[in-house]
Amino acid sequence: MPAGLGAAWALLAAAFLAALLLHRAQARRPGGGGDSNGGGTASGLFQDLIRYGKTKSGGGQRPAWLRRFQVPKRWFTHFYVVSVLWNGFLLIELFQAKFLGAARPPWIQRLHSAFGRDLQNQNTDREHVSALLVLLLLWLHSFRRLAECLCTSVFSNGVIHIVQYCFGLGYYIVLGATVLWQVPINVSRGKESSMQICWYHIIGIVVYVWASLHQHRCLVILANLRKSKSGKVISLSHSIPFGDWFERVSCPHYFAELLIYVSMAITFGLDNVTWWFVVTYVLFNQALAAVLCHEFYQKKFTSYPKHRKAFIPFVF
Ligand SMILES: NC(=O)c1ccc[n+]([C@@H]2O[C@H](COP(=O)([O-])OP(=O)(O)OC[C@H]3O[C@@H](n4cnc5c(N)ncnc54)[C@H](OP(=O)(O)O)[C@@H]3O)[C@@H](O)[C@H]2O)c1
Numbered sequence: 329m330p331a332g333l334g335a336a337w338a339l340l341a342a343a344f345l346a347a348l349l350l351h352r353a354q355a356r357r358p359g360g361g362g363d364s365n366g367g368g369t370a371s372g373l374f375q376d377l378i379r380y381g382k383t384k385s386g387g388g389q390r391p392a393w394l395r396r397f398q399v400p401k402r403w404f405t406h407f408y409v410v411s412v413l414w415n416g417f418l419l420i421e422l423f424q425a426k427f428l429g430a431a432r433p434p435w436i437q438r439l440h441s442a443f444g445r446d447l448q449n450q451n452t453d454r455e456h457v458s459a460l461l462v463l464l465l466l467w468l469h470s471f472r473r474l475a476e477c478l479c480t481s482v483f484s485n486g487v488i489h490i491v492q493y494c495f496g497l498g499y500y501i502v503l504g505a506t507v508l509w510q511v512p513i514n515v516s517r518g519k520e521s522s523m524q525i526c527w528y529h530i531i532g533i534v535v536y537v538w539a540s541l542h543q544h545r546c547l548v549i550l551a552n553l554r555k556s557k558s559g560k561v562i563s564l565s566h567s568i569p570f571g572d573w574f575e576r577v578s579c580p581h582y583f584a585e586l587l588i589y590v591s592m593a594i595t596f597g598l599d600n601v602t603w604w605f606v607v608t609y610v611l612f613n614q615a616l617a618a619v620l621c622h623e624f625y626q627k628k629f630t631s632y633p634k635h636r637k638a639f640i641p642f643v644f
Contacts, residue, residue: 337605344612408474411500532595543584
């Protein structure tokens with residue numbers, strides 16, 4: 329069944345890659361700006377489903393039937409509330425199973441038997457520590473993002489599609505469960521527990537901290553575009569960000585997000601195929617969002633820096 333879980337993430341990654349390619353094909357067509365208010369109904373719906381926030385509103389007034397399915401983009405905050413609660417719960421579960429030998433609730437055991445790994449001959453102790461660390465990193469990431477949504481970011485009246493909202497709510501639940509299911513079912517219950525820290529745990533955490541610091545800095549830069557020197561919000565418009573990794577790419581916070589997931593793959597020991605499919609999903613998901621954002625900036629600002637890439641410095 330872990331192969332099925334990996335396949336599900338791979339499918340999701342493929343869907344976002346297909347959406348990216350389709351969008352680029354639409355944008356290249358004569359007269360096809362790829363806005364959600366242009367083209368036929370199917371094309372409009374497609375664009376409405378892949379765009380959110382400034383890249384949705386940047387296309388002008390959308391048809392009334394599309395606007396019926398929108399919710400405020402500031403509701404992104406709910407994703408992180410769900411993640412902090414759910415992944416906090418999973419973290420405590422995993423911690424208790426490893427260090428206190430506590431039995432898991434029957435419903436978790438059933439799900440684990442269906443989706444989890446059962447590696448009799450592997451070093452389950454190390455796998456357990458890796459999963460604990462990744463879950464901790466995921467929880468810290470969600471907590472920081474929640475704090476940023478509440479205290480740092482300045483949201484405008486941007487919107488997201490209700491489908492995107494539901495996807496975001498489910499995403500962090502499945503993500504945490506994916507981490508939990510990487511722990512072999514035959515965990516060391518009752519055995520003397522130890523904390524085997526390896527080189528890849530250390531490197532993973534260092535990359536995670538580095539990427540998180542840059543992501544936070546970039547989100548502060550975006551927030552400051554709308555504030556006066558005294559910190560008062562003076563505008564809700566979109567302007568050109570400068571500084572930190574913005575000097576290289578339009579969406580450095582998306583690039584940092586990718587690095588954060590790569591850091592978790594390193595913490596898993598680099599050989600967790602399921603997690604690499606998660607990384608691939610984040611790669612294509614954030615690449616699509618970055619391309620739309622890059623196009624938005626280029627269209628809106630004639631003076632937009634020409635050397636900036638969309639997503640990955642010097643590459644894409
Ligand atoms: N793992 C995943 O699947 C996933 C998916 C999506 C996002 N994320 C992560 O979540 C974080 C936020 O993503 P996002 O898509 O919401 O980022 P975003 O669109 O860049 O928005 C971030 C904040 O900055 C504001 N903003 C954006 N561009 C601006 C500009 N040019 N001038 C002034 N303010 C601006 C936004 O306000 P508005 O209200 O106007 O938009 C919002 O408050 C990112 O770090 C991203 O990597 C992860």
